[in-house]
Amino acid sequence: MRGCIICLALTSTVFGQQTPPSSATGGASVTLRQAAAPRMLIGTAVSSRSAANPKLASLIAEQFDCLTAENEMKPVSLQSMQGSFSFERAARIVAFAKAHNMQVIGHNLCWHSQAPRWLFQDGDGQPLPREAALANLKAHIEAVVKHFKGKVKGWDVVNEAVNDGPSPYLRDTPARRAIGDDFVVKAFEFAHQADSDVELYYNDYNIEQGGKRERALHLIRQIKAAGARIDAVGIQGHWQLESPAVAEIERGIRAFAGEGLKVMITELDVDVLPRGRGFGADVNATERQGSDPYRAGLPEAVQKKLADRYGALFSMFMQHPEVTRVTFWGVTDGDSWLNGFPVRGRTNYPLLFDRQMRPKPAFDAVIKALQSNKP
């Protein structure tokens, strides 16, 4: 067990206290979780290996009060072979969270990426008959939700089902091809049947904006009209330095709150590198080339822009009590998925902590926005 997240959780817990013994941020006096409490949860995406580095484990425990598994609770991680479940890596994340008085968010139960083929397709890649696909989806959701009952606060039940373009309104995926548009409602029903206490979320990128917002609203109304439980909409928040405008994001928050739902910013990061056609977080929208202007470091002017952007975002979030959680998609710039997307191998700076785990000016801007906008 040497080096595993559970051991590190124990070694960094002193006399039963839930906080680590030393400041991982080199003495920053207020942490994110302190500044945000009790107004909202502040989360981060992690892997079960995050704690192999004691300094990183300490930083996570000190700054955040909510964890999402970046990859290790997705269907392909938990049940890559039908009927054979691997819960061990996810369990380490849950244990770390428990040791440090954190919540856990389950991510996710149904997504077109990182889903094992057998779930909705036959051996030739053809859609399974509807009843067979529904039975597979139900069996997966039931087993996973029951397994984590009492350990997970809420689940991203369906991830990224809404189409980027106008028609059809749902993305063309193996789940939709096999089951039909109601695969979304069914997934919510199966999750609620498995655990009537756990919160249920619809999670997607760019749904705060324009036409995709309208399609997401339509989907949410369909879920509600079917009588299924839905507690919150997760706006992923894979944003850029200048877009979308804060006012546009705010329109999205208002629209979903207007449906009587909580709103969570679930995968926040701010891409500072130039983009081609790719936007949001469409995992298929990779690009072969793109400039990599900040390999040697982030210029001060861009660092400031990033800080201002984060400050403006959090000041706005704080005006909306419906925003009950903000989760960053990673801890340090070095471990962000944006170093590999949409172009592989670039040097990005999208988060609050640099590659040496030091807080950036963006960190100070978030703390300030949290503190000065507290009700």
Ligand code: G3I
């Ligand atoms: O685990 C394997 C490893 O065994 C193998 O050697 C290695 C070789 O490439 O791949 C590893 O898997 C990678 C996995 O991350 C774990 O590191 C996959 O290739 C890689 O595709 C996968 O990327 C993840 C991506 O989802 C998958 O689409 C990113 O880490 C993760 O940040 C990203 O997260 C998504 C959210 O779930 C949903 N919203 C968008 C967000 C960003 O794409």
